[in-house]
Amino acid sequence: MAGGFNLEQQHGKGRVRVSRVWRKAGEGGADVIVEWNVSISLLSDCLEAYTDGDNSSIVATDTMKNTVYAKAKECTEVESPESFAIRLAKHFTSFYPKVTTAIISIVEKPWEQVVVDGRPHVHGFKLGSEKHTTEVTLKKFDALRLISGIQGLSLLKTTQSGFEGFIRDRYTLLPETKERMLATEVTAFWRFQFESISAIPTKSKFFNERYRDVKKVIVDTFFGPPNSGVYSPSVQNTLYLMAVAVLNRFPDIASIQLSMPNIHFLPVNLSSKDNPNLVKFADDVYLPTDEPHGTIEATLSRPLSKL
Numbered sequence: 001m002a003g004g005f006n007l008e009q010q011h012g013k014g015r016v017r018v019s020r021v022w023r024k025a026g027e028g029g030a031d032v033i034v035e036w037n038v039s040i041s042l043l044s045d046c047l048e049a050y051t052d053g054d055n056s057s058i059v060a061t062d063t064m065k066n067t068v069y070a071k072a073k074e075c076t077e078v079e080s081p082e083s084f085a086i087r088l089a090k091h092f093t094s095f096y097p098k099v100t101t102a103i104i105s106i107v108e109k110p111w112e113q114v115v116v117d118g119r120p121h122v123h124g125f126k127l128g129s130e131k132h133t134t135e136v137t138l139k140k141f142d143a144l145r146l147i148s149g150i151q152g153l154s155l156l157k158t159t160q161s162g163f164e165g166f167i168r169d170r171y172t173l174l175p176e177t178k179e180r181m182l183a184t185e186v187t188a189f190w191r192f193q194f195e196s197i198s199a200i201p202t203k204s205k206f207f208n209e210r211y212r213d214v215k216k217v218i219v220d221t222f223f224g225p226p227n228s229g230v231y232s233p234s235v236q237n238t239l240y241l242m243a244v245a246v247l248n249r250f251p252d253i254a255s256i257q258l259s260m261p262n263i264h265f266l267p268v269n270l271s272s273k274d275n276p277n278l279v280k281f282a283d284d285v286y287l288p289t290d291e292p293h294g295t296i297e298a299t300l301s302r303p304l305s306k307l
């Protein structure tokens, strides 16, 4: 309570960019590099800073920024964004008596080892597309909420998609179809079951491997087998099957949230009175658009266990 009102507050530093190189730590003695964009938010007992201008309980956001660089230096072995977020969250909640909760978000820039003459280069990297993300919330006495995710995973298939049987009313113009392109940019967040730091697997590569494996399940389910694919009756159904596949495959994931915009490729049909068949659409020429687009989102969770 402050001045007769409820005051909720948090402060932190957003978008702290840091890069860490581990020399010769990769396969075949290659260098490993990560680039992280780190955001920190601390919940702490510092109401008097708001009400009285008394900063004696404030962790300066500049100090938070410097902590990111200092902790990056401390990572002597290759680290995942999840492990680094936990490292930071542990520091802020244990070092400062007044900090009760730390929320650390990281987006990793996808630097990938370049291949030259068919061989992975020992110190060359190029930028990939989709990004590995994490959000760690750690309370002072080890209550953990751990989320990993993917941002910007662009997927497209040229067939095996349709959309039929939807509500038709006086505003409906969209024809039903069994044949269309399907394109999306997947954003996914999955929450792990681990509710304390001691429950986290100790294997150092765990989170990077899990990121790669979840991405593979998502991609494989979207496309189906390489030669035949799999028919999608809607983005909704495909999204659901992707989420089910992830929860079925990974028992330590408690829930997954998927966001899949429907990025439309509109059939191009040019005709005029004089020339009715100038360019007749034959599943070949499309107008790609990014706005407006459909927004399809869902979260699939395991039922809470009945005690």
Ligand SMILES: O=c1[nH]c(=O)c2[nH]c(=O)[nH]c2[nH]1
Binding pocket: 163, 174, 233, 234, 235, 236, 262, 294
């Ligand atoms: O897969 C789809 N889901 C929709 O909800 C929808 N709405 C629409 O116009 N096209 C599509 N496609």
